[in-house]
Amino acid sequence: MLQAQDVRKILIIGAAGGLAQILIQMLHETYPEAHIVGIDSRPLDPSANQNVSFETFRYSRGHFEELFREHAFDLVYHLGRVSHANPGNQLSLARRLDLNVIGTSRILDLCLKHAIKKIVILSTFHVYGALPDNPVFLDEETFLRASIAYPELQDVVEMDQIATAWMWKHQNQIQTVVLRPCNIVGSRIKNAISRYLLSPWSPTPLDYNPMFQFIHELDMARVLQACITQVPTGVYNVSPPEYIALKAARRAIGIPGIPTSLFVLSHLVGLYMRLSKVELPHYIVDYLKFSCLLDAQALSQHLGKDFYRFSIKDTLALLKSQAGPLR
Amino acid sequence: MSKPSFDPVLELPDNAAEIFAFLDQRYADAPDPWGLERQTIKSALKVLWPLYRHYFQVRLFGAEKVQDRPYMVVSNHTGQIAMDGVLLYCAFLTQIHPPRVMRAMVERFVTRLPFMGTFFAQGGAVLGDRQNCQYLIDHGESLMVFPEGVRGIAKNTRDFYKVQSFSKGFYRMALIHHTPIIPCAIIGCEEMYPYVYQPRDLARKLGIPALPLSASFLMGPLGLLPLPSPVDIVLGEPIFPPRELDPDAPDKDIEVQVAQIQATIQEMVRQGLKNRRPFKELMGLPDQRDV
Numbered sequence: 128m129l130q131a132q133d134v135r136k137i138l139i140i141g142a143a144g145g146l147a148q149i150l151i152q153m154l155h156e157t158y159p160e161a162h163i164v165g166i167d168s169r170p171l172d173p174s175a176n177q178n179v180s181f182e183t184f185r186y187s188r189g190h191f192e193e194l195f196r197e198h199a200f201d202l203v204y205h206l207g208r209v210s211h212a213n214p215g216n217q218l219s220l221a222r223r224l225d226l227n228v229i230g231t232s233r234i235l236d237l238c239l240k241h242a243i244k245k246i247v248i249l250s251t252f253h254v255y256g257a258l259p260d261n262p263v264f265l266d267e268e269t270f271l272r273a274s275i276a277y278p279e280l281q282d283v284v285e286m287d288q289i290a291t292a293w294m295w296k297h298q299n300q301i302q303t304v305v306l307r308p309c310n311i312v313g314s315r316i317k318n319a320i321s322r323y324l325l326s327p328w329s330p331t332p333l334d335y336n337p338m339f340q341f342i343h344e345l346d347m348a349r350v351l352q353a354c355i356t357q358v359p360t361g362v363y364n365v366s367p368p369e370y371i372a373l374k375a376a377r378r379a380i381g382i383p384g385i386p387t388s389l390f391v392l393s394h395l396v397g398l399y400m401r402l403s404k405v406e407l408p409h410y411i412v413d414y415l416k417f418s419c420l421l422d423a424q425a426l427s428q429h430l431g432k433d434f435y436r437f438s439i440k441d442t443l444a445l446l447k448s449q450a451g452p453l454r
Numbered sequence: 455m456s457k458p459s460f461d462p463v464l465e466l467p468d469n470a471a472e473i474f475a476f477l478d479q480r481y482a483d484a485p486d487p488w489g490l491e492r493q494t495i496k497s498a499l500k501v502l503w504p505l506y507r508h509y510f511q512v513r514l515f516g517a518e519k520v521q522d523r524p525y526m527v528v529s530n531h532t533g534q535i536a537m538d539g540v541l542l543y544c545a546f547l548t549q550i551h552p553p554r555v556m557r558a559m560v561e562r563f564v565t566r567l568p569f570m571g572t573f574f575a576q577g578g579a580v581l582g583d584r585q586n587c588q589y590l591i592d593h594g595e596s597l598m599v600f601p602e603g604v605r606g607i608a609k610n611t612r613d614f615y616k617v618q619s620f621s622k623g624f625y626r627m628a629l630i631h632h633t634p635i636i637p638c639a640i641i642g643c644e645e646m647y648p649y650v651y652q653p654r655d656l657a658r659k660l661g662i663p664a665l666p667l668s669a670s671f672l673m674g675p676l677g678l679l680p681l682p683s684p685v686d687i688v689l690g691e692p693i694f695p696p697r698e699l700d701p702d703a704p705d706k707d708i709e710v711q712v713a714q715i716q717a718t719i720q721e722m723v724r725q726g727l728k729n730r731r732p733f734k735e736l737m738g739l740p741d742q743r744d745v
């Protein structure tokens with residue numbers, strides 16, 4: 128396990144994201160002497176702190192390796208998965224495969240080459256797929272079936288599989304933690320589920336009511352930080368112990384959405400999304416039909432049962448109170 | 455002149471207060487991961503109880519054999535719409551003390567169904583896989599298992615009340631947790647749809663598990679309603695799986711035990727048919743007592 132005093136230089140890939148910004152702030156407070164370098168293809172405001180620096184470029188570019196040569200990083204966070212679910216980021220599957228799969232593979236090889244002590248990779252629970260025959264709680268051994276049901280998630284699944292295969296292969300040289308979190312929500316997270324929950328035009332299923340898990344952005348950032356010293360090499364589902372039915376979640380947020388039969392909608396999803404101007408990926412309809420609950424006991428063994436600060440009600444209430452800008 | 459008031463509350467069983475208190479106490483703390491909803495069960499009971507009590511005139515035999523502990527209730531599967539499961543569920547909720555919500559282990563296709571899949575889940579049904587089964591038993595829930603699966607309900611008239619071959623998974627789960635098994639025979643559901651033919655090839659081509667065609671369908675949409683066949687539910691003596699038998703024992707060892715349970719239930723069905731009420735004669739249906 129990495130010790131706190133070993134953390135001197137940290138690289139954060141995907142530093143412009145909301146979660147990464149929270150993490151950088153937390154890491155800076157916990158390790159004020161550590162130098163944090165954040166990179167992203169999206170523009171980043173210059174940091175006011177001299178120990179935090181940002182650079183704008185894609186991690187697939189050639190000069191990415193220069194960064195590793197210049198800085199002897201101890202720790203790397205790979206939060207830079209390119210999401211196909213973000214509006215304005217509708218890259219083709221081939222391009223996303225290139226960035227997410229080839230790019231991740233490149234990051235991992237560079238970490239090994241430059242003797243990084245630990246790498247933390249953020250995957251997603253979407254890799255399991257929302258399927259009607261999912262067992263009630265999916266543990267880390269469960270097959271990743273998302274890309275069978277939804278080919279557009281192929282890059283997400285392949286990225287996870289590459290990371291986990293690489294992790295076991297090099298477990299004696301480098302500590303690797305792969306995290307598969309449930310739905311991350313918060314004021315700084317602009318993901319598909321936040322847009323779905325906060326849109327008054329999004330469909331609320333009449334004919335299904337799956338269970339959902341949510342983790343607050345601050346809790347998720349705390350998990351990422353705790354991975355440095357508390358979590359050994361492995362793949363971990365990340366979720367607080369609570370779960371809630373979708374309709375109850377929408378009631379808690381106070382945005383009821385449009386009552387719709389998802390059975391009908393699944394055949395008209397493209398048209399509906401265009402007319403309602405709700406920019407959501409097509410596969411999310413199945414995540415609104417069938418539960419995809421995580422068994423996160425493996426991580427809890429390292430972090431403790433009372434690690435999470437936000438209950439599911441707090442998380443949804445905070446999302447509700449901060450709903451304005453996203454509507 | 456005042457408007458006539460409509461009371462949406464249909465008849466409830468006499469022990470409704472006890473049932474509701476049980477639901478509130480048992481399922482209040484955290485949401486059920488499969489989606490069981492107390493309020494849905496309470497509302498459904500207002501419809502189920504009149505059906506149970508008056509329409510199907512259900513008689514329950516052997517209630518005194520059920521103790522206050524989790525069980526796996528293993529039953530024959532009959533009829534074309536799994537009404538037997540609904541009535542057995544209602545029996546354990548209303549006529550067993552203390553009341554309990556039987557967690558029905560359902561087939562995969564049920565979880566896919568819009569509206570119905572969610573309604574069943576809100577009533578307590580779960581996908582019948584090993585992990586779900588284990589989780590429920592660990593949490594002290596009682597299970598309702600129909601080891602015949604779709605084979606049980608998708609029978610032609612000539613096969614009514616012939617118990618089809620049992621799957622073995624339930625017995626291994628009972629072995630793991632030493633869960634006592636209550637054999638159950640349900641008599642009366644086969645007659646809800648008379649003269650049934652199952653075009654199995656057509657059902658397979660349509661991708662559905664069964665396609666029952668009944669003579670009652672000649673009556674049009676009205677024929678979809680199950681006939682008010684009086685139903686008997688018979689609970690047998692609990693069977694305790696032998697502790698010395700390994701849950702991972704070879705199939706041949708498990709098959710012996712499962713076959714015994716299947717034979718027990720078939721015998722209970724035979725006895726139950728002798729004791730049935732005379733609905734069949736009223737409907738002019740062929741006698742099934744010689745099964």
